[in-house]
Amino acid sequence: MLQAESIQKSVRVVAFIGNPNTGKSSLFNALCGMNARVGNYPGVTVEQKVGRLSGTTNLIDVIDLPGTYSLAARSADEAVAVNVLSGELPQQARPEVAIVILDAANIERNFYLFSQIYELGLPVIVVLNMWDRVTSEGLTVDAELLSQRLGVPVVCTSANKRQGIDQLRKTIEHTLNAPAPMPQPGQLARTMFPAAFHLESKLLSEWLEAKGRKPSTSQVDRLLIDSDGHFQKTLCQSGLSDIAERIDEARTRLQSAGCKVPMFETKARYAWVRKLIDGAVVRQESRSASPSDRIDRWLTHRWVGMLVFVLIMFLVFQSITLFAKLPMDGIQWLQAQASSGVEAVLSPGALRSLIVDGILAGVGGVIVFLPQIAILFLFIAILEDCGYMARAAFVMDKIMTTVGLSGKSFLPLMSSFACAVPGIMATRTIESRKDRMVTLLIAPLMSCSARLPVYILMVAAFVPATRYAGGWISLQGMVLMLMQSLGALVAIPVAWILKKFFFPGEPATFLMELHSYKWPSLIVIYQRVWERLVAFVVRAGTLIFCTSILVWAAAYFPGDHRSLDQSVATLEQLNSTRAEWIKNQVSQPQSDERSTMEASLAENQTAIDEAQEQVNRQRSQLIESSFLGSVGHYIEPAVKPLGWDWKIGVAVIASFPAREVIIATLGTIYSLGSEQDEESQGLQKQMQMAEWPDGKLVFNLATALSIMVFFALCAQCSATLMTIRRETNSWRWPIFSFAYMTTLAYIGAWLTYQCFRYWS
Amino acid sequence: MTLPNIRLDELGQGESAIIVEIIGEDVVASRLMEMGLIEEEPISMVGRAPMGDPTEYAVRGYRISLRKNESTRVIVRKEC
Incomplete structure (x- = not known):
């Protein structure tokens, strides 16, 4: 205990900060391995990522702060970055060193943020990441000279190639152990601010001190520069109500003195950066377009660009159905082996039923989707890393503006096609709160990987295996693609309505950096796919496992x-x-x-x-008399207009914790004991044979389509709802999501069934 | 010779200009300036998105995508 405490005390904390898309996460993974602790910052809904630096004698924790362009905080993410660096966040130790990650190929703009961090009074390490790009972009960068001019260590790294990592590790340790040279006041960019501003800053500082506050110089600067900024709000909430008035007066005086707020700051800082990099960073100006520009001319071309975009999306979804089959069969085979192994050892009874029908069936039936998730995230990771994802946002922006969103919403929504949980979390990158809320609320409509098994099961069992164009296009594949896009299509009017009536206002700004294209890095792709798979397995191992046991118990007892x-x-x-x-x-x-x-x-x-x-x-008698069966019979009148019998109703209710559970539930209901997954012939056959009491078949094309439409639109995923709750910090929005999506799903399924029942 | 000032969104494909001023003091204006769009800085138009908006520009050695409602806030002068 004592030892643990002393270890606790000797942990040193450093922070990673940088612009978005500077390879910060790859560098973090390279330094800390893949075992980052992910949670939320105390009191706020921003994700906190902390890792332990590997291969050092000291125990060093690295905080990966959210990416930001400036310390003039506008989003919750940026506010957290600022608060952590200035030690203002309660229960969060102030980092001892700020490690500023810069994109070496875009030094000038990246140094803007550095110029602000440099003024925080923390020891700083400059990391020029993506160093491998410097030569290919026709740049020469003298890191030595930059280090001399700044008086801080400058380390060059290529995180995606694992270059310079040891050097950075040593520099961090060295900076922590040796008294780091602090920047001289004369070196700071704020010395280039106008004299009138320095005077106002001093006056405001004295005024605050008189009120018992002791803000740092950089905080006073931010108060004066950022109109209605985040630090001003914090002070206002802490009881300093007349602060806004005081700042307004100061701004008026600055204005009359010819000091334009906020322009003077950016101007002074960029002038400072120019002076700093003069002679140290040389760009060979070429008259001809770069290779990246030439690629862009086609990928963002009026027709070719759209065609490429559609083709890439087509390729992604076709690949999932094509390449996932073999590994999925393997996992199913393993599950069947495990089940028969248990059946050979245990005699029939409650325990065997629990293990085979509850545990093995529930967890196994979820792990079987790992290949699909891996393939989808493989594509997302490749597209992100090679630079196409930003172009996709660029190409899609105009379409997204028609529903009042921006191209920035494209990425979270695209991610939601694998799982709404990371998609909803990715909405943090959207600065406008209104845009973020709309994106977050429609994200669960995107067809996630948990819906895919439902579609695959229904399509394989009830859609004819007709093939067109010499076998290249299958009807089943077409229906699958239609179901995958249904949620996204419905999301368009939903987003429009949400934007119009719930979150009215101007569309967000869409300033987005477009990186040069590059070959994707294998290690980065591997890490992203691995992270998603682990996240999915952890979720499957807890939530879905519990559901399986509950559903099994409800179907088994009494x-x-x-x-x-x-x-x-x-x-x-x-x-x-x-x-x-x-x-x-x-x-x-x-x-x-x-x-x-x-x-x-x-x-x-x-x-x-x-x-x-x-x-x-x-078995069927026992299920019908079980708890689950009673509930199912009770709700049958409500689901009968959708073409469902009580068994489907039960399966849908039981899939509330997670959509994919419906497969396990259907399997349990139809045949306690056989392996249940979307491609299991047994389950398909049992569904095809299921009858109403009058002898008519329950399932036909109309029922199958009705179930698929319901699942395309419903909110049967407690993890998604919990994420919405966490992200919005209120129960109102998850309840709203569940209500509106279930209503949509019911209406959609009803319409579908009524349209197709006569046709089939 | 200097031509009359125009808005950034009026710049044609491949054309270059010098930024004269950013209109406004709001979040859009300050974010534009933070991204390096400052007076006397050269900027050139790289290409438009398939549907005509947004537009890709080159400034300070990197590429940025701006919507029309943002690029209209930037006043530039073309130079021959």
Whole structure:
């Protein structure tokens, strides 16, 4: 205990800060490995990522601060970055060193943020990341000279190639252990601010001190420069109500003195940066367009650009259905092996049922989707890393503005096609709160990977396997693609309505950096895909596992399973006898014994069929009398207009924690005991044979489409709702999401069923 | 020879100009300035998105995408 405490105390904290898209996360992963602790900053809804620096003698924690262009905080993310660096965030130790990550190929603009951080009074390390781009972009950068001029260490790294990482690690340790040289006041960019501003800053500082506050110089600067800025709001909330008035007076005086706020700051800082990099950063001006510009001419071309965009999206979704099959079959095979292994050891009863039908079926039926998620995130990671994702936002911006959003909403929405949870979290990059809220509320409509198994199951079982164009285009694939796009299509009017009636206002600014194209880095792609897979497995391991157990219990209890267990035991006995006979038959190939054997085998087959039928009958009786069955019967009138029987109703209710659970539930309801996944022939067959009491088939094309439409639009995912709750910090929005999506889903499913019921 | 001032969005493909001023004091204006769009800075138009908006510009050695409602805030002068 004492030892743990002393270790706790000796942990040093440093922070990573930089513009967005400077390879900050890759550098973080390279330094800390993949074991970052992800949580929220105390009291705010901004994600906190902390990692332990590997390979150092000291224990050093690295905080990965949200990317920002400026310390003039406008979004919640930027406010957190500023607060952590100035030690203003409660329960969060102020970092001892600020490690400023700059894009080496875009030094001038990146040094703007540095000029602000330099004034915070923290030891600083400059990291010129993406160093490998410097030569390819026709730049020469003298890092040594920059280091001399600034008086701080400058380290060159290429995180995606793992270059310069050791150097950075050593520099961090060295800076922590040696008293770091602090920047001289004369070196700071604020010395280039006009004299009138320095006077006002001094006056305001004294005024605040008289009120018992002790803000730093850079905080006073921010108060004066940022109109209604985040620090002003903090002071206002802490009881300093007349601060706004005081600042307004100061601004008026500055204005009359010819000091234009906020322009003078950017002007002074960029002039400072120019002076700093003069002679140290040389750009070879070329008259011809760069290769990246030439690629861009096509990828953002009026027609070619759109065509490329559509083709890439087509490729992504076709690949999921194409390449995921083999690994999925492998996982299913493993699950079947595990189930039969358990069945061989345990006799029929509650424990075996729990393990095979609850645990193995529930978790296994979820892990089976890992290949699909991996493929989708592989594409997203490649597109992001090579630079196309920003072009996709650029190309799509105009369309997004028609629903009142920006191209920046494209990325979170695109991510939501894999899972709405990371998609909703990615909305943090949207500066405008209104845009962010709308994006966050429509993100769950995007077809996530959890819907895919539902579609695959329904499509494989009920959509004819017709092929067109010489077998290249399948009807099943077309329906799959339509279902994948349905949510996105519905999201358009939903976004428009939300924007119009719930979040009216001007569209957000759309200043976006377009990086040069580059070859994607394998290590970066591997890390992104791995992170998503781990996140999914963790979620599957907890939420879905619990649901599986609950659903299993609801379907198992109450009910006397003794006679069923008896029947199952009889059936298994018959089956093993048969297997033994067949083995003997192979070893005794004589023809006279063979005919008697065949007769007994036929007899045995009849007995097996009878036993199987009895097992099925007893199972369906037990489920119907279970808790789940009662609920299902109770809601049947409500779901009958959608073409559903009570079993489908039960499966939909049970899938509230996560959509993919419906497969496991349907499997449990239709045949407790067989492996349940979207491609299991057994489940497909049982669904195809399911009947209403009057003998009509429950499932046909209309029912299948109605279920798919319902799942395309519903909010059956507690993880998504919990994420919305966390991101909006209110129960209002998850409840709103659930209500509006379920209403849409019900209406959509009803319309679909009514349209197709006569046709099929 | 200096031509009369125009708005940045009026710049044609491949044309260059010098920034004269950024109109306004709001968030849009200060963000534009933070991104390096400052008076006396050269800027050139790289290309428009397929649907005509936004537009890609080159400034301070990097590429930035601006919407029309942002680029109209930037006054530039073309130089021959």
